Structure formats: C-alpha cells, structure tokens
Amino acid sequence: MTEQILDILLYIQIGLCFLCLYRIVRGPSIADRMVGLDIFGILVVGICAVLAIQTNKMFILDIGIAYVILSFVGVLSLAKYLEGRKLNE
Amino acid sequence: MKYLVYTLIAFGFWLLFTFNLSIQNIIVGLVISILTVVFLGSYFVADVGKLGQPLRYYWFIVYVFIFAWECLKANLDVAYRILQVNMPIEPGIVKVKTVLKTDVARATLANSITMTPGTITIDMKDDTLFVHWIYVPSGNPTEYTHQVVGRFEKYIKKIFE
Amino acid sequence: MSDLLGVIFISIGIIFNILGCLGLIRLPDVYNRLQSSTKCVTLGTCSILLGVLMFFGFNSIGVKALFCIPLLFFTSTVGAHALARGAYWFGVKLADKTKIDEYKDLVKSAKEGGTA
Incomplete structure (x- = not known):
C-alpha cells in the first residue's frame, strides 16, 4: 500500500517538473527562465528523497545534496551576469 | 584559536x-x-568569542521555533493568494530601517525576511532594507517597519549582538 | 520509525509543491514568481525530507535528510535574493498592479553615477 502511494507521489512530482519546463520555455524574459531553473533544482531534491525511500539506498540523497549546491552556484553566477557585473567583483 | x-x-x-x-x-x-x-x-566573518556564551543558544532555539511558525503562516498566506481566482495581490517595493549593527545579524534578518509572509529582501544599503512585498497594506512607513522586521529584530539582537 | 507518518509528511510536501508550481505559472511578474518559489516549494521539499526522516529514523539516511533542510533554506533564500536584485538591475519591469516602488531612485542614481 505504501509503495503504491509513493509511486503516485513520485509521478506527481515529476509532473511538476514539466510545469517548470513550461515556464522555462515560455518565460517572457531571461529572469523568468532562471526562476524556473531555480525551482527545478529544488524539485529534483524532492524526487531524490522519494527515490531514496523506494530503493533504500543512501547515495541518492548524496546526489540530491550535490544537485542543490550546484544549482545554487549556477543561479548565483547567472544572477551576477544579469546584474551586469564581472565575476570577480 | x-x-x-x-x-x-x-x-x-x-x-x-x-x-x-x-x-x-x-x-x-x-x-x-x-x-x-x-x-x-x-x-x-563570525565572531568566535560569542560561541561560548550559552544564553545565545537558548535564544537561538526559541528563535527557530518562532521562525518555523512564521514560515508556516507565510506559506498558507501565499498559497491562499495563489488559489483565488482573481488573485488579491498588490505588490510593491518598500523601504524599512533596521537597528541591527553587525553584518551577521543583518544577513540573518534579511534571510528571515525572505522566508516570511510575502516578502523578499532585494537590496541592503547601510541600515536600509529594500523589501518586495506581495501585498502592501496602506499605511505609513513606521507601520511597515514594525510589520516586516518587528517580529525578529529583538531575538536576533539577543542572539548575535 | 513510522511509515504512515512519513507518507503523511510527504503528501503535505507534495501539496505545497503543487501550489508553488501553480503560482509559478499564474503570477504576473518575476518578483511575485520568486515569492512562490522561495516559500511554497522550499517548505514543501523540507516537508518531504522530514518524511524521509520519519521513514528511516535516526540512522545515516535520516540524519542526512535532516541536514539537507538548513542547506536548502540558506541556498534558496540567498538564490532568491540574488535573482531579484539581478532582475531589477537588468531592467525587468514590475507588474502593472504594483502600488509603490521606493527602490527606483537608488538604482537610477547609481546607474547615472556609473558605479554599481
């Protein structure tokens, strides 16, 4: 019973990623696309957490932590580029 | 050391x-x-000497619970606004002043503001914070300051200063 | 620990995630979309991680999930602040509904002065 519920929740979470992709594709300005990318990164951590329960393996949460840090660095550098500054300021 | x-x-x-x-x-x-x-x-940049004072940890734990409660309220508030058909939002950017002095305390305040009801810190210049608010109530600036920073300032002051 | 409690926490998290993504689609401008991202989606994912902690108890996986929560909080708040500031300096317009903008003067004077 628990496994079926987790399956359904995982599919819902993957569907939400497609909503983010809609915003990334359609976003009127570049900032909208970056907001979509930011939320996408957080949703992937949720997917990793549910997968860690289903497979009972620890390394999947490691992937989630690495993904959130990398997406953070990516968003920060893109935001700095938007602001019109050099990367070493 | x-x-x-x-x-x-x-x-x-x-x-x-x-x-x-x-x-x-x-x-x-x-x-x-x-x-x-x-x-x-x-x-x-944190000041290491302050790590040895136990009273600060007590206030930190109190602050975590208050912050969690405010955060939950913020989520319900934003969710309520999203679910309405006509979306009752009146966004705007307001100025608020803070009394905190050290960098760590100000950074904590800015992060706390970002996680609470409909507000995002956009920029900080000396003691002025620029805050984007999803629903700006009509009123005078002192009232804004009280609504945005008043809940956290006294606890952060006890923790970090 | 308890599977039922874990499933309940994960379901609450998914509901908040759905609301956040709905806000991402519906709200009118970048700054308002950031509001839904930093609040609903972050709290939803934190709730999912708490659900993982409920499933496994305090072993290696549960503690790792617990320590992911502060990490997520700090990265999402700092990222939202940087994105909002970057979008404003880039010149993204505020929505038509906007009532008040007290940040305009500062950015204008800084751009004329040539310093960021």
Whole structure:
C-alpha cells in the first residue's frame, strides 16, 4: 500500500517538473527562465528523497545534496551576469 | 584559536554527513576540514568569542521555533493568494530601517525576511532594507517597519549582538 | 520509525509543491514568481525530507535528510535574493498592479553615477 502511494507521489512530482519546463520555455524574459531553473533544482531534491525511500539506498540523497549546491552556484553566477557585473567583483 | 574552532565545526559537519566512525573516514575528514579552513577560513566573518556564551543558544532555539511558525503562516498566506481566482495581490517595493549593527545579524534578518509572509529582501544599503512585498497594506512607513522586521529584530539582537 | 507518518509528511510536501508550481505559472511578474518559489516549494521539499526522516529514523539516511533542510533554506533564500536584485538591475519591469516602488531612485542614481 505504501509503495503504491509513493509511486503516485513520485509521478506527481515529476509532473511538476514539466510545469517548470513550461515556464522555462515560455518565460517572457531571461529572469523568468532562471526562476524556473531555480525551482527545478529544488524539485529534483524532492524526487531524490522519494527515490531514496523506494530503493533504500543512501547515495541518492548524496546526489540530491550535490544537485542543490550546484544549482545554487549556477543561479548565483547567472544572477551576477544579469546584474551586469564581472565575476570577480 | 579562531581557525581551530572553524576546523572543529567543519569536522563535525563531515561526521554528521558521512555518519561513519571508521578510522579511514576520520583521517580523510580531518585532512579535508584542515584544507578547507586553510583556503577559505579568511572569508568566514563570525565572531568566535560569542560561541561560548550559552544564553545565545537558548535564544537561538526559541528563535527557530518562532521562525518555523512564521514560515508556516507565510506559506498558507501565499498559497491562499495563489488559489483565488482573481488573485488579491498588490505588490510593491518598500523601504524599512533596521537597528541591527553587525553584518551577521543583518544577513540573518534579511534571510528571515525572505522566508516570511510575502516578502523578499532585494537590496541592503547601510541600515536600509529594500523589501518586495506581495501585498502592501496602506499605511505609513513606521507601520511597515514594525510589520516586516518587528517580529525578529529583538531575538536576533539577543542572539548575535 | 513510522511509515504512515512519513507518507503523511510527504503528501503535505507534495501539496505545497503543487501550489508553488501553480503560482509559478499564474503570477504576473518575476518578483511575485520568486515569492512562490522561495516559500511554497522550499517548505514543501523540507516537508518531504522530514518524511524521509520519519521513514528511516535516526540512522545515516535520516540524519542526512535532516541536514539537507538548513542547506536548502540558506541556498534558496540567498538564490532568491540574488535573482531579484539581478532582475531589477537588468531592467525587468514590475507588474502593472504594483502600488509603490521606493527602490527606483537608488538604482537610477547609481546607474547615472556609473558605479554599481
């Protein structure tokens, strides 16, 4: 019973990623696309957490932590580029 | 002294993340935390002397609970606005002033504001914070200041100053 | 620990995630979309991680999930602040509904002065 519920929740979470992709594709300005990318990164951590329960393996949460840090660095550098500054300021 | 404390903090985090007490793991963790502190320790700005005062930890725990409650309220508020058909939002950017002095306290205040009801800190110049608000109530500026920062300022002052 | 409690926490998290993504689609401008991202989606994912902690108890996986929560909080708040500031300096317009903008003067004077 628990496994079926987790399956359904995982599919819902993957569907939400497609909503983010809609915003990334359609976003009127570049900032909208970056907001979509930011939320996408957080949703992937949720997917990793549910997968860690289903497979009972620890390394999947490691992937989630690495993904959130990398997406953070990516968003920060893109935001700095938007602001019109050099990367070493 | 300062760098020793940083190394211990980094090593503690390593042990919690790997959760493994074998001797190889401890050696690798020590080497990595020492390397991290050697390269990045000069960027860390917190005042180490304040880590030894137990009253600050008490206020920190109180603050975490207050913050969690405010955060939950913020989520319900934003969710309520999204679910309405006509979306009752009146966004705007307002100026608020803070009385906090140190950098760490101001950064904590800005992060707390970002996580609470419909507000995002956009910029900070000296003691003025520019806050984007999803629903600006009509009123005078002192009332804004009280609504945005009033709940956290006294606790952050007790924790970090 | 308890599977039922874990499933309940994960379901609450998914509901908040759905609301956050709905806000991402519906709200009118970048700044308002950031509001839904930093609040609903972050709290939803934190709730999912708490659900993982409920499933496994305090062993290696549960503690790792617990320590992911502060990490997520700090990265999402700092990222939202940087994105909002970057979008404003880039010149993204505020929505038509906007009532008040007290940040305009500062950015204008800084751009004329040539310093960021």
